[in-house]
Amino acid sequence: MEIQDRYIKKSMEDNKVRLDGRALDEFREVKIETNVVTSAEGSARVKLGNSLVIAGVKMDVMTPYPDTPDEGNLIVDAELLPIASPDFEPGPPSESAIEIARVVDRGIRECKAIDMEKLCIKPKEKVWAVHIDIHALDHDGNLMDACGLAAIAALLTARIPDYDEKNEKIVKETPFEKRKKLPVKDVPVPVTVSKIGGVLLLDASLEEEEAREAQITVTTMKSGELCAMQKAGSGFLTVDEIKRAVELSIAKGKELRELLP
């Protein structure tokens, strides 16, 4: 492993050449399919090269939080299933799974992608809770971006079930196509920039991820503004590298947004 890491690093330092020959800002093929699970309110399967994740949206009714009495709530969870990699173990979510879930959550929450006020059923009493569960099925690097894309794709195709207020029950009488769409106002897209041998690149493969010094995930909005950022990895990024990473993320985020429903 170490030999491979050193080789990848050296190849970057010397010639800026990637193992798979991609350009530095080139993503692997991105495939987004939506409504792949009919039991969910919305769902998406995202393939990023050989990385595969699936996200599902489920909704239920809850009491609102006291500081937002007329707004719905968002809950994001991510699971790195042992199915996806020999390195993933069964059990409670790992540090990495929690980090992915929280970075995806902040991206969606901070830009107010979901119009939460429209998810109020009765102020102070009942609001919709939107649960996004993201499961990694195959890990070949850059699960962060794959999970972020899957989450927003699932939201964009989600529809609100019927709610029987008298019996306080969710009923799904209306056929799926006729249900009201989940009110989604913005489309946050996370793009992760990795630094290897001092060179910045996008969509790191698993091998590249293992060799990388540091990475930064930048989530951008339709307007091109930033709404979330998270640096990870044990190395550092200089101020100049961060500024370049943000520019790369804005440009690629715009491209990826075109692929979404």
Added chain:
Amino acid sequence: MAKVGAPEKMIEHGKRMDGRTLEQFRPLVAEAGFLEKACGSGRFEFANTKAIAAVYGPRKVHPRHMMQPQRAILRCKYNMAPFSTGERSRPGHSRRSIEISKVITEALNSSMFLEDNPKSAIDAFIEIIQADASTRCAGLNAVSLALADAGIPMKDLVSSCSVGKVDGKIVLDVAGLEDNFGDVDIAIATFGGSDKVVLLQLDGIMTIGEFHKALDLGVKGCSEIHALQKETLRKKYAVNLGGEE
């Protein structure tokens, strides 16, 4: 609808709610080596945000499967005291504390000579005694002091502060209501007072221009913290070689 309890204005005539200017820290307190049993300890306060940290190690690794043959492992645990917040916070790990522990550990990793102590563990524990925003920054500053106090070889100290956007203005060291009702909150940490950023987290909407300004202000703030940390250690460990005071 705005959040319940939001103040109408948080900045007036260039002054913030607690009287500070936009680029001013709250009163800072830094101290090293005040705990008896720990190999090293540190304290860091941004006024009402108070963090302490203790370091144990290098010591045996438990569980053993975490042991690395080539280097020591660093494990930081961030914890909030239940009484540190307005409403009691549930004791024990939360998803938030696990994420913060991860980014703090990663921020410190490259500042240390971990390869000098293979097959061992360095454990660092951060306790937030009182929370008034920027707790991860205070915790990181405290733990950096504690590592130095423990005499563990380091390349340099890691220093951290927060930057925010409040009422459309970029401010240093977010506090109080600014945290709850401000537009953006950024935690940043640098290595050795330089422009090498080892931790960066941003929540909230800002333009790229605003971000550049905030990043520059944060890096500058971290270098001020770095100077204070160095001064703190120097005061504690400077040896008086005789002569006049």
